[in-house]
Amino acid sequence: AxxxxxxxxxxxxxxxxxxxxxxxxxxxxxxxxxxxxxxSRQRLQLLLRxxxxxxxxxxxxxxxxxxxxxxxxxxxxxxEDSAMYYCALKGxxxxxxxxxxxxxxxxxxxx
Amino acid sequence: xxxxxxxxxxQVLKTGQSMTLQCAQDMNHEYMSWxxxxxxxxxxxxxxxxxAGITDQGEVPxxxxxxxxxxxxxxxxxxxxAPSQTSVYxxxxxxxxxxxxxxxxxxxxxxxx
Numbered sequence: 001a002x003x004x005x006x007x008x009x010x011x012x013x014x015x016x017x018x019x020x021x022x023x024x025x026x027x028x029x030x031x032x033x034x035x036x037x038x039x040s041r042q043r044l045q046l047l048l049r050x051x052x053x054x055x056x057x058x059x060x061x062x063x064x065x066x067x068x069x070x071x072x073x074x075x076x077x078x079x080e081d082s083a084m085y086y087c088a089l090k091g092x093x094x095x096x097x098x099x100x101x102x103x104x105x106x107x108x109x110x111x
Numbered sequence: 112x113x114x115x116x117x118x119x120x121x122q123v124l125k126t127g128q129s130m131t132l133q134c135a136q137d138m139n140h141e142y143m144s145w146x147x148x149x150x151x152x153x154x155x156x157x158x159x160x161x162x163a164g165i166t167d168q169g170e171v172p173x174x175x176x177x178x179x180x181x182x183x184x185x186x187x188x189x190x191x192x193a194p195s196q197t198s199v200y201x202x203x204x205x206x207x208x209x210x211x212x213x214x215x216x217x218x219x220x221x222x223x224x
Contacts, residue, residue: 044215090210103153
């Protein structure tokens with residue numbers, strides 16, 4: 001079964017410190033993974049997707065099939081990065097139309 | 112473009128009442144979906160649609176009905192509200208018939224007493 005696990009409910013770092021938000025997944029085959037972000041009083045929005053291999057707002061995420069992980073990283077956190085972050089996995093086969101979200105990690109960046 | 116719009120923003124229902132949450136998009140997206148967001152549970156897919164006249168169940172469909180008579184609209188109906196349906200509901204849409212970048216609405220906060 002497809003599943004996404006975000007082990008940290010809350011994560012706090014100081015401004016300028018590196019940050020890593022963990023995401024592990026359960027999937028057979030080649031997964032398609034996303035990171036979504038919800039800033040305070042804003043809509044949920046796509047941050048990045050692994051097939052794009054891009055860096056958005058200084059964030060990167062690398063797919064590690066061996067560890068079944070898709071951790072989100074940023075070398076120097078900023079206060080404006082404070083938000084709720086969700087990792088999401090696209091379904092396959094009979095669940096191709098589904099997107100499975102993790103429980104989310106609330107990131108707080110202190111000044 | 113307004114993007115994805117949802118009405119109402121807030122709603123309080125009594126147990127057993129029914130209501131419809133409205134969702135509309137003006138981006139001509141084929142794919143639309145409904146999620147509920149609960150503390151500690153993340154977002155869970157209720158129903159989705161890959162085009163007008165086509166709907167399918169998500170992870171937590173019980174107690175909810177949907178229909179898709181037009182490309183633009185995807186209403187979510189609560190048949191007989193229960194306290195367990197207290198949640199924030201998000202509608203989302205994306206281009207194509209599969210999962211691409213999802214554009215989310217602002218959400219509807221529903222309380223069932």
